[in-house]
Amino acid sequence: MGVNTRELVLDILLALEREEDYSHRLMKAVLDKYDYLEARDKAFIKRTAEGTLERRLELDYYLEQHSSVPVRKMRPLIRCLLRMSAYQLCYMDAVPDSAVCDEACKLAARRGFGKLKGFVNGILRTISRNKENLPLPDREKEPIYHDSVKYSTPEWLVGLWTERYGREMTETLLEGLMAVHRVSLRFALHVSADRREQLCGMMAEKGISAERSPYLPYVYLLEHMEGAEALPGFREGLCTIQDISSVLAVEAAGIRETDFVVDVCAAPGGKSVLAGEKACRGNVLARDVSEEKLLTIAENVERMRAGNIEAQVYDGTCTDECLLGKADVVLLDVPCSGLGVIGRKRDIKYRVKPENLESLTQLQRQIVRASAGYVKPGGTLLYSTCTIHPGENEEMVRFLTEELGFEPVSLEGVLPESVLSVKKRTEELLCRSGKQPAAGLTEAEAAACMQILPGMMEADGFFLARFRRSR
Numbered sequence: 001m002g003v004n005t006r007e008l009v010l011d012i013l014l015a016l017e018r019e020e021d022y023s024h025r026l027m028k029a030v031l032d033k034y035d036y037l038e039a040r041d042k043a044f045i046k047r048t049a050e051g052t053l054e055r056r057l058e059l060d061y062y063l064e065q066h067s068s069v070p071v072r073k074m075r076p077l078i079r080c081l082l083r084m085s086a087y088q089l090c091y092m093d094a095v096p097d098s099a100v101c102d103e104a105c106k107l108a109a110r111r112g113f114g115k116l117k118g119f120v121n122g123i124l125r126t127i128s129r130n131k132e133n134l135p136l137p138d139r140e141k142e143p144i145y146h147d148s149v150k151y152s153t154p155e156w157l158v159g160l161w162t163e164r165y166g167r168e169m170t171e172t173l174l175e176g177l178m179a180v181h182r183v184s185l186r187f188a189l190h191v192s193a194d195r196r197e198q199l200c201g202m203m204a205e206k207g208i209s210a211e212r213s214p215y216l217p218y219v220y221l222l223e224h225m226e227g228a229e230a231l232p233g234f235r236e237g238l239c240t241i242q243d244i245s246s247v248l249a250v251e252a253a254g255i256r257e258t259d260f261v262v263d264v265c266a267a268p269g270g271k272s273v274l275a276g277e278k279a280c281r282g283n284v285l286a287r288d289v290s291e292e293k294l295l296t297i298a299e300n301v302e303r304m305r306a307g308n309i310e311a312q313v314y315d316g317t318c319t320d321e322c323l324l325g326k327a328d329v330v331l332l333d334v335p336c337s338g339l340g341v342i343g344r345k346r347d348i349k350y351r352v353k354p355e356n357l358e359s360l361t362q363l364q365r366q367i368v369r370a371s372a373g374y375v376k377p378g379g380t381l382l383y384s385t386c387t388i389h390p391g392e393n394e395e396m397v398r399f400l401t402e403e404l405g406f407e408p409v410s411l412e413g414v415l416p417e418s419v420l421s422v423k424k425r426t427e428e429l430l431c432r433s434g435k436q437p438a439a440g441l442t443e444a445e446a447a448a449c450m451q452i453l454p455g456m457m458e459a460d461g462f463f464l465a466r467f468r469r470s471r
Contacts, residue, residue, distance in 0.1 A: 176455025340461020
């Protein structure tokens with residue numbers, strides 16, 4: 001008997017309901033297990049599971065309009081089955097509506113819910129008939145609720161961003177998080193421009209489109225990529241998958257050839273490897289909290305032939321007295337809420353709760369306080385997160401300057417002008433919305449940091465801030 005792709009999607013969604021693992025890991029495990037399936041079947045599994053997860057709140061809203069049973073009170077299997085079927089009806093035109101409804105009823109029966117076939121069929125047929133005119137909450141009367149449903153993002157998060165950025169920019173941000181982004185490929189710094197173009201030509205022969213990023217010459221944006229392992233030059237360590245925002249964090253540190261760099265929370269190792277390439281006559285100490293995380297660093301280091309990087313297990317909340325005052329540069333990409341990478345890890349927006357954020361900021365301060373002393377006088381500390389939350393970002397800038405005595409250093413001269421122009425445009429839009437660009441920061445502090453927003457750049461949501469130890 002062949003594999004039922006819809007049943008695989010259903011099992012993925014059920015596992016996510018139980019929070020057995022994160023979506024990107026579950027998806028990889030399933031696609032690896034069923035690697036023998038045809039490409040179109042794997043594409044169907046990936047798109048249906050990820051799309052259903054991404055639009056879960058929107059789909060639940062539609063189901064609520066057509067069901068006598070609230071979504072939260074449905075059996076988990078029926079809830080997941082209706083969500084994935086509603087997603088196919090609304091967003092997958094290549095799948096006939098009749099096939100979606102019929103397959104959903106068959107799957108309900110196969111999984112022991114034959115008595116609910118009529119319930120399932122009735123809801124899906126109604127959505128199918130009305131899918132061109134499915135209602136949303138009133139945009140003017142309930143703006144936060146409207147955007148929450150339209151962009152399938154929890155109301156508290158839409159409210160948080162609207163308060164900070166205003167309605168217009170928040171919609172741009174939400175659209176950016178839901179947009180399909182190209183894959184960001186970073187070439188090793190020793191790879192010449194001619195060799196980069198040659199490798200991109202080889203990619204084109206495989207049907208992969210590669211376009212140079214407008215921000216850095218050694219970063220390219222790829223489309224139609226099936227897997228990194230098959231990319232020309234990947235196994236040889238000539239390139240790696242790394243989002244442009246992560247690359248910019250290392251650029252912002254201004255690392256010199258002879259520097260000693262400490263990367264405190266280094267996994268999976270992308271920043272450490274790039275730091276090692278920049279400090280080509282220096283050294284990088286890459287640390288993280290567990291052997292599992294260290295393994296991911298070691299794999300990247302080995303593949304990229306990064307001989308000047310030492311990887312160690314170390315808890316970033318504890319101060320290593322032996323490192324005090326030794327580092328030219330300390331990279332602090334701390335654990336965070338991950339709200340900037342929702343576009344790639346779609347379940348984050350449902351898992352993060354407002355009450356979690358306070359404990360996260362306390363952990364971040366612990367790590368910053370424990371590690372800040374590694375920077376030698378005159379050295380650089382580069383703080384970064386992959387989130388969009390003032391409590392984890394701008395407030396940490398104030399913590400570093402006011403409580404730890406670090407001096408903010410302008411990003412002018414270390415980031416490309418094309419990136420700084422995005423920062424300026426973002427600030428102008430904030431002013432137009434009646435919001436403070438600096439979020440309570442001094443002029444010097446504001447010049448030292450940048451919040452990258454999806455929708456403003458083709459990148460993950462990311463925050464970076466540069467400091468100098470003055471004493």
